[in-house]
Amino acid sequence: MKLQDPSLLKTQCLINGVWCGAPQLMVSNPANGNEIAKVPRLGAAETSAAIEAANAALPAWRAKSGKERSHVLRRWFELLMQNQEDLAQIMTAEQGKPLAEARGEIAYAASFIEWFSEEAKRVYGDVMPHPQAGSRIMTLKQAIGVCAAITPWNFPAAMITRKAGPALAAGCTMIIKPASQTPLTALALVALAERAGIPAGVINIVTGTAKEIGTVLCTSPIVRKLSFTGSTEIGRELMAACAPSIKKLSLELGGNAPFIVFDDADLDAAVQGAMLSKFRNAGQTCVCANRILVQADVYDAFASKLATAMANLKVGDGTGEGVTTGPLIDVNAVSKVEEHISDALAKGAVLLAGGSRHQLGGTFFTPTLLGKVTPAMKIAREETFGPVAPLFKFATEDEAIQMANDTEFGLASYFYTQNLARSFRVAEALECGMVGINTGMISNEVGPFGGIKQSGLGREGSKYGIEEYLEVKYLCIAG
Ligand code: ADP
Numbered sequence: 001m002k003l004q005d006p007s008l009l010k011t012q013c014l015i016n017g018v019w020c021g022a023p024q025l026m027v028s029n030p031a032n033g034n035e036i037a038k039v040p041r042l043g044a045a046e047t048s049a050a051i052e053a054a055n056a057a058l059p060a061w062r063a064k065s066g067k068e069r070s071h072v073l074r075r076w077f078e079l080l081m082q083n084q085e086d087l088a089q090i091m092t093a094e095q096g097k098p099l100a101e102a103r104g105e106i107a108y109a110a111s112f113i114e115w116f117s118e119e120a121k122r123v124y125g126d127v128m129p130h131p132q133a134g135s136r137i138m139t140l141k142q143a144i145g146v147c148a149a150i151t152p153w154n155f156p157a158a159m160i161t162r163k164a165g166p167a168l169a170a171g172c173t174m175i176i177k178p179a180s181q182t183p184l185t186a187l188a189l190v191a192l193a194e195r196a197g198i199p200a201g202v203i204n205i206v207t208g209t210a211k212e213i214g215t216v217l218c219t220s221p222i223v224r225k226l227s228f229t230g231s232t233e234i235g236r237e238l239m240a241a242c243a244p245s246i247k248k249l250s251l252e253l254g255g256n257a258p259f260i261v262f263d264d265a266d267l268d269a270a271v272q273g274a275m276l277s278k279f280r281n282a283g284q285t286c287v288c289a290n291r292i293l294v295q296a297d298v299y300d301a302f303a304s305k306l307a308t309a310m311a312n313l314k315v316g317d318g319t320g321e322g323v324t325t326g327p328l329i330d331v332n333a334v335s336k337v338e339e340h341i342s343d344a345l346a347k348g349a350v351l352l353a354g355g356s357r358h359q360l361g362g363t364f365f366t367p368t369l370l371g372k373v374t375p376a377m378k379i380a381r382e383e384t385f386g387p388v389a390p391l392f393k394f395a396t397e398d399e400a401i402q403m404a405n406d407t408e409f410g411l412a413s414y415f416y417t418q419n420l421a422r423s424f425r426v427a428e429a430l431e432c433g434m435v436g437i438n439t440g441m442i443s444n445e446v447g448p449f450g451g452i453k454q455s456g457l458g459r460e461g462s463k464y465g466i467e468e469y470l471e472v473k474y475l476c477i478a479g
Contacts (some may be wrong), residue, residue: 052222
Protein backbone atom coordinates (compact mmCIF):
# COMPACT_ATOMS: atom_id res chain seq x y z
CA MET A 1 0.00 0.00 0.00
CA LYS A 2 1.54 3.28 -1.14
CA LEU A 3 0.18 6.40 0.52
CA GLN A 4 0.79 9.96 -0.60
CA ASP A 5 0.70 10.87 3.09
CA PRO A 6 2.09 7.92 5.09
CA SER A 7 1.33 9.73 8.35
CA LEU A 8 -2.34 8.81 7.81
CA LEU A 9 -1.51 5.22 8.72
CA LYS A 10 -2.01 5.63 12.47
CA THR A 11 -1.19 2.85 14.85
CA GLN A 12 -2.21 4.64 18.02
CA CYS A 13 -5.49 5.86 19.47
CA LEU A 14 -6.52 9.43 20.17
CA ILE A 15 -7.62 10.26 23.70
CA ASN A 16 -7.89 13.87 24.83
CA GLY A 17 -5.78 15.06 21.90
CA VAL A 18 -2.93 12.63 22.65
CA TRP A 19 -2.06 9.72 20.38
CA CYS A 20 -1.48 6.82 22.74
CA GLY A 21 -1.29 3.04 23.19
CA ALA A 22 1.23 0.51 21.98
CA PRO A 23 0.51 -1.21 18.65
CA GLN A 24 -0.47 -4.77 19.57
CA LEU A 25 -3.50 -6.06 17.68
CA MET A 26 -2.84 -7.15 14.14
CA VAL A 27 -4.89 -5.73 11.30
CA SER A 28 -4.68 -7.93 8.25
CA ASN A 29 -5.61 -7.69 4.59
CA PRO A 30 -8.50 -10.07 3.85
CA ALA A 31 -7.27 -10.48 0.27
CA ASN A 32 -4.03 -12.18 1.32
CA GLY A 33 -3.92 -12.46 5.11
CA ASN A 34 -0.85 -10.21 5.32
CA GLU A 35 -0.39 -7.90 8.27
CA ILE A 36 -0.95 -4.22 7.41
CA ALA A 37 -0.25 -2.74 10.84
CA LYS A 38 -0.96 -3.18 14.51
CA VAL A 39 -3.25 -1.06 16.66
CA PRO A 40 -3.51 -0.74 20.46
CA ARG A 41 -5.37 -3.14 22.68
CA LEU A 42 -6.98 -0.59 24.99
CA GLY A 43 -9.33 -1.61 27.75
CA ALA A 44 -11.55 -0.32 30.52
CA ALA A 45 -9.08 2.19 31.99
CA GLU A 46 -8.36 3.92 28.68
CA THR A 47 -12.05 3.90 27.72
CA SER A 48 -12.87 5.60 31.03
CA ALA A 49 -10.13 8.14 30.33
CA ALA A 50 -11.64 8.81 26.90
CA ILE A 51 -15.08 9.32 28.50
CA GLU A 52 -13.58 11.75 31.04
CA ALA A 53 -11.85 13.62 28.21
CA ALA A 54 -15.08 13.86 26.21
CA ASN A 55 -16.89 15.09 29.31
CA ALA A 56 -14.24 17.71 30.04
CA ALA A 57 -14.31 18.94 26.42
CA LEU A 58 -18.11 19.13 26.33
CA PRO A 59 -18.81 22.57 27.88
CA ALA A 60 -16.56 24.50 25.49
CA TRP A 61 -17.63 22.58 22.39
CA ARG A 62 -21.32 22.82 23.23
CA ALA A 63 -20.97 26.54 23.93
CA LYS A 64 -19.69 27.31 20.43
CA SER A 65 -22.23 28.58 17.98
CA GLY A 66 -23.52 26.23 15.32
CA LYS A 67 -21.71 28.37 12.78
CA GLU A 68 -18.39 27.96 14.58
CA ARG A 69 -18.79 24.19 14.70
CA SER A 70 -19.87 24.26 11.09
CA HIS A 71 -16.57 25.82 10.01
CA VAL A 72 -14.52 23.10 11.68
CA LEU A 73 -16.67 20.34 10.21
CA ARG A 74 -16.41 21.91 6.77
CA ARG A 75 -12.61 21.78 7.07
CA TRP A 76 -12.84 18.12 8.06
CA PHE A 77 -15.00 17.44 4.99
CA GLU A 78 -12.45 19.15 2.75
CA LEU A 79 -9.56 17.18 4.24
CA LEU A 80 -11.45 13.92 3.77
CA MET A 81 -11.92 14.68 0.08
CA GLN A 82 -8.33 15.90 -0.35
CA ASN A 83 -7.15 12.60 1.10
CA GLN A 84 -9.75 10.46 -0.63
CA GLU A 85 -7.19 8.31 -2.44
CA ASP A 86 -5.11 7.50 0.63
CA LEU A 87 -8.20 6.77 2.70
CA ALA A 88 -9.51 4.49 -0.04
CA GLN A 89 -6.20 2.63 -0.20
CA ILE A 90 -6.24 2.06 3.56
CA MET A 91 -9.85 0.90 3.40
CA THR A 92 -9.33 -1.56 0.57
CA ALA A 93 -6.26 -2.97 2.33
CA GLU A 94 -8.08 -3.75 5.57
CA GLN A 95 -11.64 -4.30 4.34
CA GLY A 96 -11.18 -5.86 0.91
CA LYS A 97 -13.71 -3.90 -1.16
CA PRO A 98 -12.65 -2.86 -4.67
CA LEU A 99 -10.82 0.47 -4.78
CA ALA A 100 -13.58 2.09 -6.84
CA GLU A 101 -16.06 1.22 -4.08
CA ALA A 102 -13.64 2.42 -1.40
CA ARG A 103 -13.24 5.78 -3.17
CA GLY A 104 -17.01 5.94 -3.42
CA GLU A 105 -17.38 5.21 0.27
CA ILE A 106 -14.95 8.00 1.21
CA ALA A 107 -17.00 10.47 -0.84
CA TYR A 108 -20.18 9.11 0.76
CA ALA A 109 -18.60 9.31 4.23
CA ALA A 110 -17.41 12.87 3.60
CA SER A 111 -20.89 13.88 2.41
CA PHE A 112 -22.23 13.34 5.93
CA ILE A 113 -19.66 15.72 7.37
CA GLU A 114 -20.50 18.27 4.66
CA TRP A 115 -24.24 17.85 5.22
CA PHE A 116 -24.06 18.15 9.00
CA SER A 117 -21.65 21.09 8.79
CA GLU A 118 -24.60 22.79 7.10
CA GLU A 119 -27.22 21.43 9.49
CA ALA A 120 -25.17 22.66 12.48
CA LYS A 121 -26.45 26.16 11.70
CA ARG A 122 -30.09 25.11 11.44
CA VAL A 123 -31.03 23.73 14.84
CA TYR A 124 -34.31 25.46 15.54
CA GLY A 125 -36.66 25.46 18.49
CA ASP A 126 -40.30 26.59 18.53
CA VAL A 127 -42.49 29.19 20.14
CA MET A 128 -45.91 27.75 20.99
CA PRO A 129 -49.11 29.34 22.23
CA HIS A 130 -49.65 28.75 25.94
CA PRO A 131 -53.15 27.62 27.04
CA GLN A 132 -53.33 30.67 29.36
CA ALA A 133 -53.27 34.19 28.01
CA GLY A 134 -50.08 36.07 28.72
CA SER A 135 -47.84 33.05 29.04
CA ARG A 136 -45.58 31.58 26.37
CA ILE A 137 -43.98 28.26 25.60
CA MET A 138 -40.60 28.08 24.02
CA THR A 139 -38.49 25.06 23.12
CA LEU A 140 -34.72 24.91 22.80
CA LYS A 141 -32.69 22.09 21.36
CA GLN A 142 -29.52 21.24 23.18
CA ALA A 143 -26.71 18.75 22.67
CA ILE A 144 -27.32 15.48 24.50
CA GLY A 145 -23.77 15.40 25.83
CA VAL A 146 -21.11 12.71 25.64
CA CYS A 147 -21.90 10.11 22.96
CA ALA A 148 -20.42 6.74 22.09
CA ALA A 149 -20.27 5.23 18.62
CA ILE A 150 -19.64 1.54 17.98
CA THR A 151 -19.23 0.77 14.30
CA PRO A 152 -18.87 -2.25 11.98
CA TRP A 153 -16.30 -3.26 9.39
CA ASN A 154 -18.42 -3.25 6.23
CA PHE A 155 -18.40 0.55 5.85
CA PRO A 156 -15.34 1.53 7.88
CA ALA A 157 -15.61 5.26 7.09
CA ALA A 158 -19.26 6.05 6.44
CA MET A 159 -20.60 4.35 9.56
CA ILE A 160 -18.36 6.64 11.61
CA THR A 161 -19.06 9.93 9.83
CA ARG A 162 -22.80 9.25 9.82
CA LYS A 163 -22.58 9.40 13.62
CA ALA A 164 -19.72 11.87 14.12
CA GLY A 165 -21.19 14.44 11.71
CA PRO A 166 -24.49 14.98 13.54
CA ALA A 167 -22.98 14.45 17.01
CA LEU A 168 -20.32 17.11 16.57
CA ALA A 169 -22.66 19.46 14.69
CA ALA A 170 -25.14 19.30 17.56
CA GLY A 171 -22.42 20.12 20.11
CA CYS A 172 -21.87 16.64 21.52
CA THR A 173 -18.46 15.13 22.17
CA MET A 174 -17.74 11.51 21.46
CA ILE A 175 -15.81 8.29 21.84
CA ILE A 176 -15.57 5.99 18.83
CA LYS A 177 -14.97 2.23 18.99
CA PRO A 178 -14.34 1.03 15.43
CA ALA A 179 -14.56 -2.61 14.34
CA SER A 180 -11.41 -4.55 15.11
CA GLN A 181 -11.13 -5.66 11.46
CA THR A 182 -11.07 -2.07 10.14
CA PRO A 183 -9.58 0.34 12.69
CA LEU A 184 -7.04 1.93 10.32
CA THR A 185 -9.60 3.80 8.22
CA ALA A 186 -11.19 5.03 11.45
CA LEU A 187 -7.88 6.21 12.91
CA ALA A 188 -7.06 8.05 9.66
CA LEU A 189 -10.46 9.80 9.72
CA VAL A 190 -9.83 10.92 13.27
CA ALA A 191 -6.33 12.12 12.39
CA LEU A 192 -7.93 14.35 9.75
CA ALA A 193 -10.54 15.54 12.27
CA GLU A 194 -7.69 16.65 14.50
CA ARG A 195 -5.99 18.43 11.58
CA ALA A 196 -9.27 20.16 10.80
CA GLY A 197 -9.15 21.74 14.24
CA ILE A 198 -11.60 19.65 16.20
CA PRO A 199 -10.39 20.34 19.76
CA ALA A 200 -8.75 17.80 22.05
CA GLY A 201 -11.28 15.56 23.80
CA VAL A 202 -14.14 16.36 21.41
CA ILE A 203 -13.43 13.26 19.33
CA ASN A 204 -11.69 10.27 20.91
CA ILE A 205 -11.09 6.83 19.47
CA VAL A 206 -10.24 3.57 21.23
CA THR A 207 -9.34 0.21 19.71
CA GLY A 208 -9.18 -3.06 21.60
CA THR A 209 -11.39 -5.78 22.97
CA ALA A 210 -14.95 -4.96 21.91
CA LYS A 211 -16.66 -6.38 24.95
CA GLU A 212 -14.45 -4.62 27.47
CA ILE A 213 -14.67 -1.23 25.75
CA GLY A 214 -18.36 -1.68 24.97
CA THR A 215 -19.22 -2.50 28.58
CA VAL A 216 -17.60 0.68 29.85
CA LEU A 217 -19.27 2.81 27.16
CA CYS A 218 -22.70 1.28 27.86
CA THR A 219 -22.57 1.40 31.64
CA SER A 220 -20.97 4.82 32.14
CA PRO A 221 -23.50 7.33 33.47
CA ILE A 222 -21.52 10.10 31.75
CA VAL A 223 -22.24 8.69 28.29
CA ARG A 224 -25.75 9.91 27.46
CA LYS A 225 -26.16 8.27 24.09
CA LEU A 226 -24.97 5.23 22.21
CA SER A 227 -25.13 4.95 18.45
CA PHE A 228 -24.42 1.45 17.22
CA THR A 229 -24.31 -0.10 13.77
CA GLY A 230 -23.86 -3.85 13.63
CA SER A 231 -25.71 -7.09 14.16
CA THR A 232 -29.13 -7.35 15.79
CA GLU A 233 -27.67 -9.83 18.25
CA ILE A 234 -25.02 -7.44 19.59
CA GLY A 235 -27.43 -4.50 19.32
CA ARG A 236 -29.79 -6.31 21.67
CA GLU A 237 -26.96 -6.90 24.16
CA LEU A 238 -25.85 -3.29 24.04
CA MET A 239 -29.42 -2.06 24.46
CA ALA A 240 -29.73 -4.17 27.62
CA ALA A 241 -26.37 -2.90 28.90
CA CYS A 242 -27.53 0.70 28.34
CA ALA A 243 -30.84 0.17 30.16
CA PRO A 244 -29.66 0.83 33.74
CA SER A 245 -28.34 4.28 32.77
CA ILE A 246 -31.36 5.01 30.48
CA LYS A 247 -29.26 6.06 27.52
CA LYS A 248 -30.64 7.34 24.28
CA LEU A 249 -30.02 4.81 21.56
CA SER A 250 -29.62 4.79 17.82
CA LEU A 251 -29.37 1.25 16.51
CA GLU A 252 -28.79 0.35 12.89
CA LEU A 253 -28.98 -3.42 12.91
CA GLY A 254 -29.39 -6.31 10.52
CA GLY A 255 -31.66 -6.46 7.52
CA ASN A 256 -33.25 -9.06 5.29
CA ALA A 257 -34.14 -6.89 2.33
CA PRO A 258 -36.70 -8.16 -0.16
CA PHE A 259 -36.13 -7.13 -3.77
CA ILE A 260 -39.40 -7.60 -5.64
CA VAL A 261 -39.63 -7.78 -9.42
CA PHE A 262 -43.22 -7.42 -10.66
CA ASP A 263 -44.22 -8.63 -14.10
CA ASP A 264 -44.70 -5.03 -15.27
CA ALA A 265 -41.10 -4.10 -14.39
CA ASP A 266 -38.41 -2.98 -16.81
CA LEU A 267 -36.43 -6.21 -16.45
CA ASP A 268 -33.11 -4.81 -17.61
CA ALA A 269 -33.37 -2.00 -15.07
CA ALA A 270 -34.36 -4.54 -12.41
CA VAL A 271 -31.30 -6.66 -13.18
CA GLN A 272 -29.07 -3.62 -12.98
CA GLY A 273 -30.64 -2.65 -9.63
CA ALA A 274 -30.32 -6.18 -8.30
CA MET A 275 -26.65 -6.31 -9.25
CA LEU A 276 -25.96 -3.07 -7.39
CA SER A 277 -28.00 -3.94 -4.38
CA LYS A 278 -26.88 -7.55 -4.11
CA PHE A 279 -23.22 -7.48 -5.03
CA ARG A 280 -21.93 -4.17 -3.73
CA ASN A 281 -19.23 -4.87 -1.13
CA ALA A 282 -19.47 -8.59 -2.08
CA GLY A 283 -22.96 -8.67 -0.60
CA GLN A 284 -21.78 -7.46 2.79
CA THR A 285 -24.15 -4.57 3.43
CA CYS A 286 -27.15 -4.40 5.70
CA VAL A 287 -29.30 -3.09 2.83
CA CYS A 288 -28.21 -5.77 0.36
CA ALA A 289 -31.04 -7.53 -1.48
CA ASN A 290 -31.24 -10.69 0.61
CA ARG A 291 -34.33 -12.23 -1.01
CA ILE A 292 -35.11 -11.61 -4.66
CA LEU A 293 -38.83 -12.21 -5.22
CA VAL A 294 -39.83 -12.51 -8.87
CA GLN A 295 -43.34 -12.73 -10.30
CA ALA A 296 -43.99 -16.07 -12.02
CA ASP A 297 -44.49 -14.69 -15.57
CA VAL A 298 -41.07 -13.03 -15.68
CA TYR A 299 -39.16 -15.41 -13.39
CA ASP A 300 -37.29 -17.32 -16.10
CA ALA A 301 -36.45 -14.22 -18.13
CA PHE A 302 -35.21 -12.38 -15.03
CA ALA A 303 -33.15 -15.38 -13.85
CA SER A 304 -31.41 -15.70 -17.17
CA LYS A 305 -30.68 -11.96 -17.48
CA LEU A 306 -29.32 -11.90 -13.92
CA ALA A 307 -27.08 -14.91 -14.59
CA THR A 308 -25.71 -13.13 -17.68
CA ALA A 309 -24.98 -9.97 -15.70
CA MET A 310 -23.33 -11.99 -12.92
CA ALA A 311 -20.97 -13.60 -15.40
CA ASN A 312 -19.34 -10.16 -15.75
CA LEU A 313 -18.40 -9.96 -12.09
CA LYS A 314 -14.67 -10.22 -11.52
CA VAL A 315 -13.51 -11.64 -8.22
CA GLY A 316 -10.11 -10.60 -6.91
CA ASP A 317 -7.96 -8.38 -4.73
CA GLY A 318 -9.72 -5.02 -4.46
CA THR A 319 -6.69 -3.22 -5.86
CA GLY A 320 -6.79 -5.28 -9.07
CA GLU A 321 -7.84 -3.77 -12.38
CA GLY A 322 -11.55 -4.27 -13.12
CA VAL A 323 -12.22 -6.22 -9.91
CA THR A 324 -15.86 -5.92 -8.85
CA THR A 325 -15.94 -8.41 -5.99
CA GLY A 326 -13.33 -8.54 -3.25
CA PRO A 327 -12.80 -11.20 -0.59
CA LEU A 328 -15.24 -11.73 2.26
CA ILE A 329 -14.12 -10.23 5.53
CA ASP A 330 -13.11 -13.51 7.20
CA VAL A 331 -13.55 -17.29 7.32
CA ASN A 332 -16.67 -17.04 9.47
CA ALA A 333 -18.32 -15.04 6.70
CA VAL A 334 -17.42 -17.75 4.19
CA SER A 335 -18.80 -20.46 6.50
CA LYS A 336 -22.11 -18.64 6.83
CA VAL A 337 -22.43 -18.29 3.05
CA GLU A 338 -21.62 -21.99 2.59
CA GLU A 339 -24.12 -22.96 5.26
CA HIS A 340 -26.89 -20.93 3.60
CA ILE A 341 -26.16 -22.45 0.19
CA SER A 342 -25.99 -26.05 1.41
CA ASP A 343 -29.15 -25.67 3.50
CA ALA A 344 -30.98 -24.24 0.48
CA LEU A 345 -29.76 -26.99 -1.85
CA ALA A 346 -30.70 -29.67 0.67
CA LYS A 347 -34.23 -28.25 0.82
CA GLY A 348 -34.75 -28.18 -2.95
CA ALA A 349 -33.10 -25.04 -4.30
CA VAL A 350 -31.23 -25.28 -7.60
CA LEU A 351 -27.81 -23.87 -8.31
CA LEU A 352 -27.87 -21.55 -11.35
CA ALA A 353 -24.34 -20.13 -10.98
CA GLY A 354 -21.36 -20.32 -8.62
CA GLY A 355 -21.96 -22.11 -5.35
CA SER A 356 -18.46 -22.54 -3.99
CA ARG A 357 -15.29 -20.87 -2.80
CA HIS A 358 -13.36 -19.13 -5.55
CA GLN A 359 -10.21 -20.64 -7.02
CA LEU A 360 -8.24 -17.69 -5.65
CA GLY A 361 -8.59 -19.35 -2.25
CA GLY A 362 -8.63 -17.47 1.04
CA THR A 363 -12.00 -15.87 1.66
CA PHE A 364 -12.83 -15.26 -2.00
CA PHE A 365 -16.24 -16.62 -2.93
CA THR A 366 -17.79 -17.13 -6.36
CA PRO A 367 -20.93 -15.04 -6.97
CA THR A 368 -23.80 -17.46 -6.63
CA LEU A 369 -27.31 -17.62 -8.04
CA LEU A 370 -29.89 -19.94 -6.51
CA GLY A 371 -33.30 -20.72 -7.99
CA LYS A 372 -36.43 -22.27 -6.44
CA VAL A 373 -35.68 -20.81 -3.03
CA THR A 374 -38.51 -21.00 -0.49
CA PRO A 375 -39.28 -19.33 2.84
CA ALA A 376 -38.44 -22.60 4.64
CA MET A 377 -34.74 -22.15 3.91
CA LYS A 378 -32.24 -20.40 6.22
CA ILE A 379 -31.32 -17.97 3.49
CA ALA A 380 -34.88 -16.62 3.62
CA ARG A 381 -34.70 -15.94 7.36
CA GLU A 382 -31.14 -14.78 8.05
CA GLU A 383 -28.93 -12.11 6.56
CA THR A 384 -26.48 -13.95 4.27
CA PHE A 385 -23.90 -11.13 4.04
CA GLY A 386 -22.23 -12.58 0.99
CA PRO A 387 -22.45 -12.73 -2.82
CA VAL A 388 -25.42 -15.08 -3.02
CA ALA A 389 -28.60 -14.14 -4.89
CA PRO A 390 -31.58 -16.37 -4.00
CA LEU A 391 -34.60 -16.25 -6.31
CA PHE A 392 -38.11 -16.81 -4.94
CA LYS A 393 -41.20 -17.08 -7.14
CA PHE A 394 -44.54 -15.40 -6.33
CA ALA A 395 -47.90 -15.21 -8.09
CA THR A 396 -49.72 -12.08 -6.86
CA GLU A 397 -48.93 -8.69 -5.41
CA ASP A 398 -50.50 -9.69 -2.10
CA GLU A 399 -48.34 -12.76 -1.91
CA ALA A 400 -45.20 -10.69 -2.63
CA ILE A 401 -46.06 -8.26 0.17
CA GLN A 402 -46.80 -11.08 2.57
CA MET A 403 -43.48 -12.79 1.74
CA ALA A 404 -41.56 -9.50 1.94
CA ASN A 405 -42.93 -8.71 5.40
CA ASP A 406 -42.46 -12.23 6.75
CA THR A 407 -39.30 -11.38 8.70
CA GLU A 408 -38.42 -9.82 12.03
CA PHE A 409 -36.25 -7.31 10.15
CA GLY A 410 -37.42 -4.07 8.57
CA LEU A 411 -34.53 -2.13 7.10
CA ALA A 412 -34.57 -1.75 3.31
CA SER A 413 -36.93 -3.08 0.63
CA TYR A 414 -36.80 -2.67 -3.12
CA PHE A 415 -39.28 -3.22 -5.89
CA TYR A 416 -39.53 -2.73 -9.62
CA THR A 417 -42.77 -1.86 -11.39
CA GLN A 418 -43.91 0.57 -14.08
CA ASN A 419 -47.28 1.00 -12.43
CA LEU A 420 -47.64 4.16 -10.35
CA ALA A 421 -50.66 3.07 -8.33
CA ARG A 422 -48.89 -0.18 -7.45
CA SER A 423 -45.79 1.80 -6.45
CA PHE A 424 -47.64 3.66 -3.71
CA ARG A 425 -49.69 0.64 -2.67
CA VAL A 426 -46.67 -1.61 -2.25
CA ALA A 427 -44.43 1.08 -0.73
CA GLU A 428 -47.02 1.76 1.96
CA ALA A 429 -47.58 -1.94 2.67
CA LEU A 430 -43.93 -2.88 3.12
CA GLU A 431 -42.79 -3.06 6.74
CA CYS A 432 -39.42 -1.35 6.55
CA GLY A 433 -37.68 1.98 7.02
CA MET A 434 -36.54 2.50 3.43
CA VAL A 435 -37.97 1.59 0.05
CA GLY A 436 -36.11 1.67 -3.25
CA ILE A 437 -38.64 1.98 -6.09
CA ASN A 438 -37.08 1.15 -9.45
CA THR A 439 -33.63 1.62 -7.90
CA GLY A 440 -31.16 -0.56 -6.06
CA MET A 441 -29.30 2.35 -4.45
CA ILE A 442 -30.93 4.19 -1.58
CA SER A 443 -27.97 5.46 0.44
CA ASN A 444 -27.11 9.14 0.42
CA GLU A 445 -26.67 11.85 3.05
CA VAL A 446 -29.99 13.57 2.34
CA GLY A 447 -32.43 10.68 2.84
CA PRO A 448 -33.13 9.30 6.34
CA PHE A 449 -31.44 5.93 6.75
CA GLY A 450 -32.77 3.50 9.32
CA GLY A 451 -34.98 0.57 10.07
CA ILE A 452 -38.07 -0.56 11.94
CA LYS A 453 -38.90 -3.83 13.73
CA GLN A 454 -35.68 -5.57 14.82
CA SER A 455 -33.58 -3.61 12.34
CA GLY A 456 -33.20 -0.78 14.79
CA LEU A 457 -34.06 2.60 16.18
CA GLY A 458 -33.52 6.09 14.88
CA ARG A 459 -32.46 7.62 11.58
CA GLU A 460 -29.07 8.65 10.28
CA GLY A 461 -28.32 11.34 7.71
CA SER A 462 -30.98 13.77 6.47
CA LYS A 463 -32.66 16.60 8.35
CA TYR A 464 -33.73 14.04 10.97
CA GLY A 465 -30.21 12.79 11.72
CA ILE A 466 -29.19 15.66 13.96
CA GLU A 467 -32.31 15.30 16.12
CA GLU A 468 -30.88 12.02 17.43
CA TYR A 469 -28.15 14.06 19.16
CA LEU A 470 -30.39 16.79 20.56
CA GLU A 471 -32.71 17.05 23.54
CA VAL A 472 -35.74 19.32 23.56
CA LYS A 473 -35.96 21.68 26.52
CA TYR A 474 -39.24 23.42 27.16
CA LEU A 475 -39.39 26.87 28.77
CA CYS A 476 -42.70 27.90 30.28
CA ILE A 477 -42.70 31.67 30.48
CA ALA A 478 -45.35 33.44 32.52
CA GLY A 479 -45.98 37.07 33.24
P1 ADP B 1 -20.52 -7.67 12.53
O1 ADP B 1 -21.21 -8.97 12.33
O2 ADP B 1 -20.79 -6.64 11.50
O3 ADP B 1 -19.08 -7.78 12.93
P2 ADP B 1 -21.07 -7.04 15.25
O4 ADP B 1 -22.39 -6.63 15.79
O5 ADP B 1 -20.48 -8.30 15.73
O6 ADP B 1 -21.31 -7.02 13.70
O7 ADP B 1 -20.00 -5.90 15.44
C1 ADP B 1 -20.26 -4.54 15.22
C2 ADP B 1 -19.41 -3.72 16.17
O8 ADP B 1 -19.75 -4.07 17.51
C3 ADP B 1 -17.91 -3.96 16.05
O9 ADP B 1 -17.25 -2.73 16.32
C4 ADP B 1 -17.64 -4.95 17.14
O10 ADP B 1 -16.31 -4.89 17.59
C5 ADP B 1 -18.58 -4.44 18.21
N1 ADP B 1 -18.94 -5.43 19.21
C6 ADP B 1 -19.09 -6.77 19.06
N2 ADP B 1 -19.40 -7.34 20.23
C7 ADP B 1 -19.50 -6.35 21.15
C8 ADP B 1 -19.83 -6.29 22.54
N3 ADP B 1 -20.14 -7.38 23.23
N4 ADP B 1 -19.80 -5.09 23.13
C9 ADP B 1 -19.50 -3.98 22.44
N5 ADP B 1 -19.21 -3.96 21.15
C10 ADP B 1 -19.21 -5.13 20.49
